Amino acid sequence: MPNWTQPFKNLLNIFLQSNCPFCQRPTTREICLDCGRQLQQCHLKNPKALWKQPLPVFAWGKYDGMLKQAIAAMKYDNHPEIARVLGQYLGQAWLSHPPEDNSQPIVVPIPLHKTKLKERGYNQAALIAENFCLVTGLQLKPQGLQRNRQTTAQFSLSAQERQQNLTDAFSLGSGFRRLPKSPILLVDDIYTTGATAKSAIATLEKSGIQVCGLAAVARTAQGRGPRIY
Numbered sequence: 001m002p003n004w005t006q007p008f009k010n011l012l013n014i015f016l017q018s019n020c021p022f023c024q025r026p027t028t029r030e031i032c033l034d035c036g037r038q039l040q041q042c043h044l045k046n047p048k049a050l051w052k053q054p055l056p057v058f059a060w061g062k063y064d065g066m067l068k069q070a071i072a073a074m075k076y077d078n079h080p081e082i083a084r085v086l087g088q089y090l091g092q093a094w095l096s097h098p099p100e101d102n103s104q105p106i107v108v109p110i111p112l113h114k115t116k117l118k119e120r121g122y123n124q125a126a127l128i129a130e131n132f133c134l135v136t137g138l139q140l141k142p143q144g145l146q147r148n149r150q151t152t153a154q155f156s157l158s159a160q161e162r163q164q165n166l167t168d169a170f171s172l173g174s175g176f177r178r179l180p181k182s183p184i185l186l187v188d189d190i191y192t193t194g195a196t197a198k199s200a201i202a203t204l205e206k207s208g209i210q211v212c213g214l215a216a217v218a219r220t221a222q223g224r225g226p227r228i229y
Helices: 005-016 033-040 065-076 080-096 114-120 124-136 159-165 195-206
Strands: 057-062 106-109 145-147 170-172 184-191 211-219
Touching: 033 065, 033 080, 057 065, 057 080, 065 080, 065 184, 065 211, 080 124, 080 184, 080 211, 106 124, 124 184, 145 195, 170 195, 184 195, 195 211
Parallel strands: 057 211, 106 184, 184 211
Antiparallel strands: 145 170
């Protein structure tokens, strides 16, 4: 008996195709298979190597090569679909390498200031967190924090300037009308010196909210401890 649905599926796939944000080849995925394989080469073997006090950090990959290119395209070239892919990668890594002290935390993305959000059209950390939660099943509080003022881009600052730049940058958002019983897991795109996370943690802890750590898609060489690999 002929399969009448297959020609329709093939036609539908043609209409659903878009171009890979890296190589521009047609694909029915957010990222084509070849570029996806290159991206996976940035994946760290032990994403929880920095999961220790004073700031436990879970990082999916090394901020280099294709992952560095992906994050730049996601943030500055209007490719929010990359955030969805990276959030899924981060979630899969969390399920494969759960921290020993994991107690089903509530996920809160690092927020953008409203001016930056309007300019970009989306918060990449929120999209990463959303897809991270879709994979892990963890609860998401997208409005857990809010950004009070627009800060200078962190990459252009020294470690001391980063900390000063983020002083009082955050406040508790509308997502926490009641104090949560579970600890908070912050989610961001990049972990460098930890200045952003520390500022967010200070805001939450002032309100009596416990934070268990930060999950980031990438960590830079500055955020690397000894014998990471």
